[in-house]
Amino acid sequence: MADVFEVLGRDHTEVKRMLDELEAGPTAATGASENALERRRTLLQKLITAESMHEAVEEEYFWPTVREHVPDGDALADHAIVQEQSGKQELDDLIAVHPLQDRFEGLLSDFIAGAREHIDFEEEQVWPRLRGVITAEQATGLGGRLQAAKRLAPTRPHSNTPPKPGLLKATAPVVGVADRMLDRMTGRDRG
Numbered sequence: 001m002a003d004v005f006e007v008l009g010r011d012h013t014e015v016k017r018m019l020d021e022l023e024a025g026p027t028a029a030t031g032a033s034e035n036a037l038e039r040r041r042t043l044l045q046k047l048i049t050a051e052s053m054h055e056a057v058e059e060e061y062f063w064p065t066v067r068e069h070v071p072d073g074d075a076l077a078d079h080a081i082v083q084e085q086s087g088k089q090e091l092d093d094l095i096a097v098h099p100l101q102d103r104f105e106g107l108l109s110d111f112i113a114g115a116r117e118h119i120d121f122e123e124e125q126v127w128p129r130l131r132g133v134i135t136a137e138q139a140t141g142l143g144g145r146l147q148a149a150k151r152l153a154p155t156r157p158h159s160n161t162p163p164k165p166g167l168l169k170a171t172a173p174v175v176g177v178a179d180r181m182l183d184r185m186t187g188r189d190r191g
């Protein structure tokens with residue numbers, strides 16, 4: 001069974017691949033066709049789904065574990081959650097903008113830079129410290145909880161929801177179901 005680092009690492013790899021692809025373009029300014037812009041929009045929606053689910057389950061299960069076990073865990077979690085909230089706000093802003101609009105590429109490159117910084121912070125600053133203080137069984141148990149929570153996790157950023165683990169655990173499955181209904185109605189799940 002996959003441990004917490006494998007579960008989160010797979011998500012990071014997938015997100016980084018999408019960030020690279022979005023960064024490579026083409027964009028409206030570099031002469032992208034209408035079809036290419038539509039593909040760009042679809043890829044952004046996939047990225048938003050992946051990011052929303054990933055950060056939601058981290059906030060429900062990963063950061064509370066870091067706070068509990070890692071010396072200075074509170075400071076690490078606080079810093080990461082500020083990064084996550086700012087990323088969610090940027091994604092909420094991006095949802096409302098079309099790739100043809102002037103603001104789109106600026107918002108997107110801000111998000112890409114912040115997302116890479118956040119992933120590096122987690123992998124380089126947080127994971128080694130957590131690895132050093134939890135057992136293999138705890139790491140596998142946490143990986144299982146993250147995978148289970150992802151099945152019903154929100155697929156949209158919800159930047160206005162406070163990132164409180166208890167609140168998120170209580171509301172995430174309900175919000176996750178509502179998000180999926182909306183994804184089906186808008187065809188986003190077929191992107």
Ligand SMILES: [Fe+2]
Binds near residue numbers: 054080084122
């Ligand atoms: Fe995160």
Ligand SMILES: [Fe+2]
Binds near residue numbers: 008012054058119122
């Ligand atoms: Fe992460």
